[in-house]
Amino acid sequence: MGTILxxxxxxxxxxxxVSDPGxxxxxxxxxIENKNSDYLISQINNLILKKDVDLILIGMPYNQGSEKKSMESIVRDFINKLKKSTNxxxxxxxxxLSSFAANENLKEAGLSAKKSKKYIDSEAxxxxxxxxxxVLK
Structure with a gap:
């Protein structure tokens, strides 16, 4: 076993x-502010080393919206770039539904909408x- 990011x-x-090693x-x-994919991947690779990560889990927004380039496609592009930078x-x-559930959790914890914005992505x-x-258990 090991740490999951x-x-x-x-x-x-x-x-x-992150998970605990067990x-x-x-x-x-x-x-992390998503300035560009190179910056983002650099920050993630630093965290991988710092936390001794041995598995990466990425949320996939299946079939959400019909923008010119769907979020699913954007995330797949990011995954491909990330895979090229790490083994x-x-x-x-x-x-x-992770962002919706995260927002509900933060509301229940008593955080204001303004404070929730700071934590919603890591909570998701x-x-x-x-x-x-x-599921692993």
Whole structure:
């Protein structure tokens, strides 16, 4: 076993969460501003080394919207770039409702809408990772 890094990819911000090495718990980790893919991948690779990550889990927004280039396609492009920069295995998981659930959790915790915005992306990644860990058990 080892640490899992979960990524909730967004056009503006990318939420990150990590598991403990025993893959029992999921913790919100960080939110990275999505300036460009090179910057983002550099930040993620630094975290991979720091946390000794051996699996990456990326939330996949299956069939959301009909923009010119769908989020699913954008995330797939990002995954391909990330795979070229690391030898760590990458898995995907359906994340269609993770941001909604994260927002609900933060409301229940008593955070204002303004404060929630700061944490919603890493909380969405944490929820994605928590669900994945449950499936592994």
């Amino acid at each position: 979960a990524i909730d990819y967004g056009l503006k911000r990318v939420g990150l969460a 893959r029992t718990f999921a913790f919100p980790c960080d939110v 760590i295995p990458v898995k995907t998981a359906d994340e269609r 990644a944490r929820l994605l990772l928590e669900e994945f860990i449950q």
